[in-house]
Amino acid sequence: MASMDSSEPTRRDFMYLATGAFGAVGVAAVAWPFIDQMNPDAAALALATTEVDVSSMAPGQSITVSWRGKPVFIRYRTEKEITEAKDVPLGDLKDPIARNENLPSDAPATDANRAAEGKEPWLVMVGICTHLGCVPIGEAGEYDGWFCPCHGSSYDTAGRIRKGPAPENLLVPTYAFTADTVIRIG
């Protein structure tokens, strides 16, 4: 009995290896629930839509609504702002992609691709600077669009990044006009 382990080293080593490997797999499997619990829970995932009635808005007005805890800018643009945005050549843009979740991911950042489909004056965007997450100030900055006070990013009247450290245009979330003056975000 006493000499068994020395006479069969391979069998013994296999035993130790198998046990150790099994334990390691177990520890790894146990870790997952403790990590996954920090992900958004079922209620957060389900609470994904916000409806907004914009019937009382006039051209030149903006409102900010909350969607998934984030600010969403809804702007009823003036003719001047639309023209300004349309006159920008695509080549002048820092980020040439539309960043519109209602469109394919490679759609170009034309004004039509940024504004609501068939409702040119309406702009719906997540009001979070694509640099480091601050909320930009409306009708401000060099391009009359939005200006982020944190690090000086300037967006134009279609919410496209024109100057400053932000890398991307303001994100256009999934949304739709469910009626002529009702927007459902998400």
Add this chain to the structure above:
Amino acid sequence: MSGHSTYQPQGKLAKWIDSRLPILTLMNAQAIDFPTPRNLNYFWTFGAILMMMLVVQIITGIVLAMHYTANTELAFASVEKIMRDVNFGWLLRYMHANGASMFFIAVYIHIFRGLYYGSYKAPREILWMLGVVIFLLMMATAFMGYVLPWGQMSFWGATVITNLFSAIPLVGESIVQWLWGGFSVANPTLNRFFALHYLLPFMIVGVVILHIWALHVPGNNNPTGVSVKSGQDTVPFHPYITVKDMFAMVVFLLFFGWFLFYIPNYMGHADNYIPADPLVTPAHIVPEWYFLPFYAILRAVPSKLGGVIAMFGAIAILFFLPWLDTSKVRSGAFRPLFRQFFWVFAIVCVFLGWLGAQPAEGIYVVLARIAMAYYFAYFIIILPVLGLVERTKPLPASITESVLGKKSGGGAQPAGSTAAPQDKG
């Protein structure tokens, strides 16, 4: 018994660290080479099992605290959110709730092992007393944790237990109001219980470190109670004890899993799934099972103050146990009379637990008084007297001798047939 480790750190980095902070030498002496009696049975694995449960409770607890809200308006709903919406929330909460019961099952086995084998006797008195402190901290932690879901049993358990302090003459009422932060158990109470429930486990960790420190001075007791005499009596902690502890832990996890996955509400009270209502007391208030023996003692005494004193006394007396037991022989294995009284004591404790779940009336109160009388008599009369009058069986000369004798049914076995595992390389 700090071990005669000849450990030298290998490698440059290890040497560099160890010469500045000798943690590698310490770990090696205390957790690798540490000489441990070779004859420990599986009751000695519960220390490791308790360490595991403490870790399980702390980790699941921290994670649950990320989702729990300690506010009387929101607490119950936040627990339901954990159960329904949080990813794996049901697993984490059931782990924590059943883990508390598993922790107590393990600690009771651990305590009774110590009682049977005389692990509280010299030179391990402080080790034992630190264990009693851990037990008290565990009870406080478990009690406050049970309040957090803010169900009916949470609320009324908190009310009844905090009211125990009102039995103290003169200052009782003031103390209870101080505990509550108001005139009843309410939001301030829940908030402070949450804060303390989060704090106390870390205090337990601290006392556990002292407990292990105190253990590693004289080393483990063993089933014979005979002290280690030579290196032949021991095996190094690793791999002998580590693999045995691991095996026991996994078996214990199987037992845990049975409750956790298949009967997760078995240990709990149905009433705690009803949100707390300060205006209606449930028909039958019962504490969690691990408090039941003490609850039975509380109710066995007809006076309010007397009951509280008896209940706390039942735990406090454990602190004096090392000096109440007058026998020079540690292990119950060599004390035939003690053994009988011990088993009666164990049955009485379980019986008290059962009585604690019965209504406090009629025959149950009488039985509880008899059981309580035995509980205290065991410590105050039986153990002191037994040590003076009992004729103990002859002790083996050493641990090694006892192991060798066992294998051949008491006959002689050539001593040379055993390897001396302590002989290192």
Add this chain to the structure above:
Amino acid sequence: MLVTRKKPMIVRLSLALAAGLAGALMMGAGTPATAAGGEAPHIPREDWSFSGPFGSYDPGQLQRGFKVYQQVCAACHSLEFVAIRTLASPSGPYFSDAAVKVIASEYTVEDGPDDSGEMFEREARPSDHFPAPFPNQQAARAANGGAYPPDLSLIAKARAAHAGFPTFVFDALTQYQEAGPDYLHALLTHYEEPPEDVTLAPGMYYNTAFLSGNQIAMPPPLSDGLVEYSDGAPETVDQYSRDVSAFLMWAAEPKLEARKQTGMRVMLFLLVFAGLLYFTKRKIWSNVEH
């Protein structure tokens, strides 16, 4: 899983011997005790699809049970912790997403405040929870002769008949966790005419299964043919109460299937791991007598 009920006495006794000491030690004789003082009602144990280690909910039954809840119970009882979206759960009633949207749209919930600061009512969405029939407990009491119809989200875990020794030991061994639905089924099917020596308080009904005495303020809610089933299940009080009890068990324990399935994997893993460790331990200790 209800072996203990059906086995002859001698088997029960031998089982008790085997498990009695260990069981009693482990449980410390603690057990949920919710029965009011006095004689506890006898609650028969039913067969449920979700009992035992492999148990799972029967979506058809839960859909029927939901219908009973919706058409009968919901008039007085809230279901506040249950989100409508969870009706689509594959380990639950498994309604289609479209069906859940339709169910949600049948409810009205309060939302707001709107831009003028007013609360307003709108159609419920799947992400909403079931709206309560009464705005608060006082209103519920006022509408129900002083009795409060309890919320039903957790009722299947919040009610249990007292199981004394040694039943509670067997319950641990046989994994009995269906005390709630057993009780609900018994309660709904045990309305009787009061015996002659019992005088009912005004507005009370006689029920031999009710845990807090035999007088209950809830009128018998079910009658044969009350709810129309489209799947051919019998439209009887027994079937209704069975279905609604199963539905309420799901409402109280929506993660039951995930729990039992995870459990099986974990237990198998631990068994193999324990075996490996046992042999490793034997190998390591093979040269030490102990």
